[in-house]
Amino acid sequence: MEQNGIGADDRSAVMQPALKLEGYCVKVEGEQFPLYSGSADYWRIPSKRWETILARIAGLGFRIVSVAIPWNVHEVASDLFDFGKTDKQRDIEAFLTLCRDKGLYAIVRLGPCLDAELNHYGFPKRLLYDPEIHAVSSYGTRVIIPAIPNPFPMPSYASEKFYDEVSKFFDAVCPIITRQLAPGGPIIGVHIDNDLPRIFLNGPFSADYSTHALRWYHEYLNSKYPSIGGLNRAYRTRYSRFTEIEPPRALAATEHEALPRYLDWMEFQEYYVGLALSVLTSLLWSRGVRGVLTLHNTRSTYPSLPLSVGRTEKELDIQGVGLYLGQSQYDRIRRGALYLSAVSRLPYISESGIGIWPWGPGLKPEDQQFAMVVALMYGFRGFNAHMLVGRDRWLGSPISEMGETDDANSAFLKRLLEVLNTVEFHTLQRNVPILLLRNFEYERLHRMCTNSTWLTHMLGIPDDVLLSNRTFSYTETIQKAYPALWDAYYWGLTLSKIPFAIGDSNMDLPSLNRYQALIIPSFDFMSDELQSKIMDFVERGGTAILGPELPYLGTDMRGCSVIIDRSGIKPTSTRRPLVGLHDPFTLVDNRIQAGNRPAGEVTQVSKGTIVYLGITLPPTLNRDEALEAETVITNSLKHLNLSAIGDAQNPSVDEIHWGVRAPTVIFQVNATNQPQSVTLNVAKRLIIRDLWTGEQLPDKGPQEIELQAHELRIFEVVR
Amino acid sequence: MRRLDKNYEFTNMTTAHWFNLLSSLPQFLSERGALFLLYKGAEIIHAYHSLQGIRPDLTGPFSTPSNLVQQMQQREDVDAVFMIEQGLVVYLIAKMQGAFTPEMDIFQYLELAQTSLEEEFGRRFYIWPQEFWNKGLFKLFERTRSVLDALPTNYLCLLTVFEENSIWASLIIEGVNGQIHRITSTQALEPASITISDWQTDYPKLLELVRQKIGSPTLGVFIDDETLRFLLRSETPLEFIRQARRTNQIILDPVPSRIRSQL
Known part of the structure; x- marks a missing residue:
């Protein structure tokens, strides 16, 4: 592709x-x-x-x-x-x-x-202290950019x-x-x-809580909801006009029914x-x-x-x-x-x-x-x-x-x-069969649960430390489970050496259709639009890996189960097995198990396939911890016969091939701080030239390449 | 108080020299790391160890915050424990934004953070050991400022750090009307034109170059990299400087009278 x-x-x-x-x-x-x-x-x-x-x-x-x-x-x-x-x-x-x-x-x-x-990032200073211009914080103060040498109030755009x-x-x-x-x-x-x-x-x-920004906010709501009735249905409110709506100034919601207002503020x-x-x-x-x-x-x-x-x-x-x-x-x-x-x-x-x-x-x-x-x-x-x-x-x-x-x-x-x-x-292209999708609907939830500021960043406190623990009555704390599972897939794909790219849920269907498989962590809610897009992708022949939950709510937190309805898959128990040494992942006759517990299924839907993984993966912070995730991905996508790129014996060296039918340019990178030896697997009779130094490699097919710490080499393949 | 001029120049600085200087600054936290606890009501809701990452095992109810930070510091063997009430950081930023005035420079703005946090000591913000607050960069910042405050309103400072007999880092700070107007380094002086075979005797050549290219220095500090690291970590810097001057590990030349009188 x-x-x-x-x-x-x-x-x-x-x-x-x-x-x-x-x-x-x-x-x-x-x-x-x-x-x-x-x-x-x-x-x-x-x-x-x-x-x-x-x-x-x-x-x-x-x-x-x-x-x-x-x-x-x-x-x-x-x-x-x-x-x-x-x-x-x-x-x-x-x-x-x-x-x-x-x-x-x-x-x-x-x-x-x-x-x-x-100074002032290029703004004239006279502009910044005009009350009709500066942005307003939730506390009613100006929004100060801590710039050097002089901090300044940010204008409202x-x-x-x-x-x-x-x-x-x-x-x-x-x-x-x-x-x-x-x-x-x-x-x-x-x-x-x-x-x-x-x-x-x-x-x-x-x-920005300035009056100008609030006008934009109301215009945004009006463009999202065709009528105030639609908004009231999502918000469980009785507003008569959009202009009555005040934006949230802190996260006060504890139940998911209250979340649409906050998700909208993030989207705004x-x-x-x-x-x-x-x-x-x-x-x-x-x-x-x-x-x-x-x-x-x-x-x-x-x-x-x-x-x-x-x-x-x-x-x-x-x-x-x-x-x-x-x-x-x-x-x-x-x-x-x-x-x-x-x-x-x-x-x-x-x-x-x-x-x-x-x-x-x-x-x-x-x-x-x-x-x-x-x-x-x-x-x-x-x-x-x-x-x-x-x-x-x-x-x-x-x-x-x-x-x-x-x-x-x-x-x-x-x-x-x-x-x-x-x-x-x-002009070069490359084959990328898999797209790991960022779901902005969950990222909005994650964002509204953060308490990070430039000051906490300055102190070196990671955002996740300050993430709210609220579950909002979902089956799990999505703002924590989503990035953890996403990271596990990312590192699993990295270890598998199958080429992949990262997309997001705003991509349209033709863009998604460039890929053979999508990997999309899914939880209790997902918009009707995104669920439909995934099903359209699958029905035209794509493979989608979903789970651990199949969404049963929309982003208005009312019933919406497009994927369940169109695929006929029944989600497994909410007590999801943790894939690991004691409960290894297996896929037999389209039934997925972790140990001896059912953990999902592979379902043919029209011309495509849904792999539903009702599992939990262990915390995966790097490729060394990604063995379970890699096993899950490679087994789940076995039917696509995807090829790994690079030396399978050395997981620490990454290799990227540019060129669609055969590689024209090969990059090898040792991202570690230790020297690595890696096999460059090329056919005999091909001329391989180091593009940086001009050195030509011996014409003997596969050969060992020594890479120093953080060394990167670029080879041209001449046929 | 000496501030950063709004038209300050930062120019002609060798990247390696600048980062050598920054890397020698005392780290806010040393080898044992620090523990950050976020609490709500009478419960620790998040715990983060600067070296070990998130520590869910340290969350849960507590009775007395001041006792907890003390116990945690000993039990976890960290340099310091910080315990902050949820929402305090956002409140502090709102407070800083509210107190901001147009003429403030970045140092004054960051001071607002420091003083606002200090106002919350023992109320919504706990730290143990309490002396930790006065260590590291905070203290260095104060000391540097007090040196600059002791200089005349128009001044030229030269700091040169040697590694053996080559320049490892250098900093030239020029003050005009009390404000830091220019930050530069010996790179601006073409120091390759002079030969330094023994920095303790050849340093006047650098002073002469400064005189020719920029102006007469008010304060010159010459030091080797090892001694600089010791100085920056010293609990009693004045005493350290007094001793190091005797052995020529630090050379101050020229040194204005207000600083000389303190030595």
């Missing part, structure tokens, strides 16, 4: 004919190229060095520069903007023209929020006055932007805002992020900034709610992520790449850390280089080296603001681009 640029063709219709998103590439003026870029902050680089620095960027092999254009740098007095008339340093048009002259394209970051270690102010900046800057749009100009993309969900940094009931925050991006995009659109890529960034490599990639990519083209991780966080990099590769139109790292801000994680160059290649190995198709050019409040960039290059990082980036271009990495 092939992964492809999801919806890429649809998006082409939105763009100007001269600029298209084709597969994982931008096509402009007849030329097609992948999104490999580097950041340079023109206003922080002496203007007389711009030309030298752009030449250095092009010299490394980059075709695109990412350029932040901060509002508070250009607003020199209230509503008075300077774009180079009084200070050449602010002459963005001159900088963009130079980009074009050097053969470089540009993605401009217009904010309004940028971060970039700027639902405030009309906020957008009036943003419009003034856009009015000033957009004439320059439109003059510089491709074709003709260098701009191929516009990056909108930065990490918009940060407004909810203090937890699920922390923001996703709606809020999406709507804010939609408004910002339309402000630019109406000022002529159109026909180019639109992007947004979130800082996490593995995005979590309230950011939903599917939802934001309805409002703009690409939802990018940040990558500020190192060797010891291999698994987080991998999860992010496996997830974005399935859900994003173009899996893109908007900020692939090369260097770090002073207060950031202590990552060494080898950490960041490792992270970047692992991210590409698992499915990211574009990246922006951030910060490629050095600046104030940043350490370790490959090119200094004076134009000098740091040999190690520069050489790495240059070689990386050569390797990616040699094999046309952006």
Whole structure:
């Protein structure tokens, strides 16, 4: 089954004919190229060095520069903007023209929020203390972002006055932007805002309770429920108008009947992020900034709610992520790449850390280089080296603001681009038969049960420690059981070495149909829509692994048993057996047992199969603990005859094959801190070349490869 | 109090030097880890060991919080036990947000967290041993600030840490009108242009470079990496500095009179 640029063709219709998103590439003026870029902050680089620095960027092999254009740098007095008339340093048009002259394209970051270690993240300070603009917490206070050097109140992205102010900046800057749009100009993309969900940094009931946000909340409810009667049925209330409804300010529910109101508040925050991006995009659109890529960034490599990639990519083209991780966080990099590769139109790292801000994680160059290649190995198709050019409040960039290059990082980036271009990495596909699905309905429940804030994160207290223990009268504590089971499947799949990706419940049926099997932990409730989607997937020939419960409630917590009704499966007892040494998993004649206890069944439904697993798996925190989960998965999917990839004898080394019929590029990574020996299983008479060093391997078929701690190798297979 | 200037510059810092410096800071928790207990009413509802992870076996009813933290610290052999009432962190953040004023810098904002927590000592927040609160980063932060407060309003500080005779970490802090205006390092000085064969005798070359490139230093601190680690963990830093100066393990040159008088 092939992964492809999801919806890429649809998006082409939105763009100007001269600029298209084709597969994982931008096509402009007849030329097609992948999104490999580097950041340079023109206003922080002496203007007389711009030309030298752009030449250095092009010299490394980059075709695109990412350029932040901060509002508070250009607003020199209230509503008075300077774009180079009084200070050449602010002459963005001159900088963009130079980009074009050097053969470089540009993605401009217009904010309004940028971060970039700027004071107030790029917002003019005058804006932030206006009571009509700032966001409001559940306690009625402002929502303070603990930024360095000065914390500041976050604006409400639902405030009309906020957008009036943003419009003034856009009015000033957009004439320059439109003059510089491709074709003709260098701009191929516009990056909108930065990490918009940060407004909810203090937890699920922390923001935004401003009157503007409440208006959005009521609009959201009105769009979700066709009538107030529908809402009253879900909430068990008697409201006469949507505007009477107050959002929850803390988790007070103890029974599941009370949960719909809370689940809606969680979903509203996703709606809020999406709507804010939609408004910002339309402000630019109406000022002529159109026909180019639109992007947004979130800082996490593995995005979590309230950011939903599917939802934001309805409002703009690409939802990018940040990558500020190192060797010891291999698994987080991998999860992010496996997830974005399935859900994003173009899996893109908007900020692939090369260097770090002073207060950031202590990552060494080898950490960041490792992270970047692992991210590409698992499915990211574009990246922006951030910060490629050095600046104030940043350490370790490959090119200094004076134009000098740091040999190690520069050489790495240059070689990386050569390797990616040699094999046309952006065109490669890979076989991925299994999708492990994140169920956002349970993740909303999980999120509303957390009590984490930036302060608890600072103290190093994991989110799960502060998770509510309430069962809400379900058969088990779903907010705890769901992530535990999901992790067990994740590690079981990892150990099995069968290729898989990570999806989410927002994916539509055609996207799910790219896979042969879905693994979806299921509990007491699941929306009618999601249950129907799973059954549609199964009935057209797919396999779905479900359990430990089959849902009997919808998200309104009223009876809804689409899966049970359409499959005819009867759930097992709620006393689910724990699969383990004493109660091994067996599958005989479609009956599943744990020890001698019945634990589920395999049921043929139309052309497809449901594997219902009424079991509990032991806690699985890594691949070493995943033996039971791996046994359960491989046995449950035996009928699909799926192939494992890589050396089965060495579970610590991961191997990824790119190429559909046969591998063209093979990645091997040793994610441990010990040397590993692994067999590279290739046929005789194939030429195998190490893409990084150029070394050709002996033509003798399978051979031993020695990998040092955290070493990654990329092989090209030449036929 | 010395604050971070809103237009502060952080520039020309070698990544390795900066992280060497950060890694030498005393850890908030040492080898034995800490226990975090979250309680509601008279029941521990969550327990987390910083080294062992979630500890469900430590949840359950209790009678006296102050006795419990003491017993737990001994029984679990941890550096410290923190016991926090459920909802307190959210309340503290609300309180911090409510008390925030536009001119506050990040240090003042974080101080709000510290003082707000201290107000809850023995009410909704318990810690054992109580002295732990004054250890580690909190104390270091206070000491650093008191050194900066003892300097003139316009100052230039140079800290150079040597590993044998090469620069392992360096920090230059420039203060203007009492505020930290620039943070940089010897990278900004092109130190490769000078040769250091014995740092205890050659350090004036660095001072001269600072003078040429930035200005006259107000305070110069020269130290080797081992001594720095001892200093940062010392319970009596002033006494430690006095002794280390005698053996040239720390060289203070120049040293302003307000600091000299304390030594």
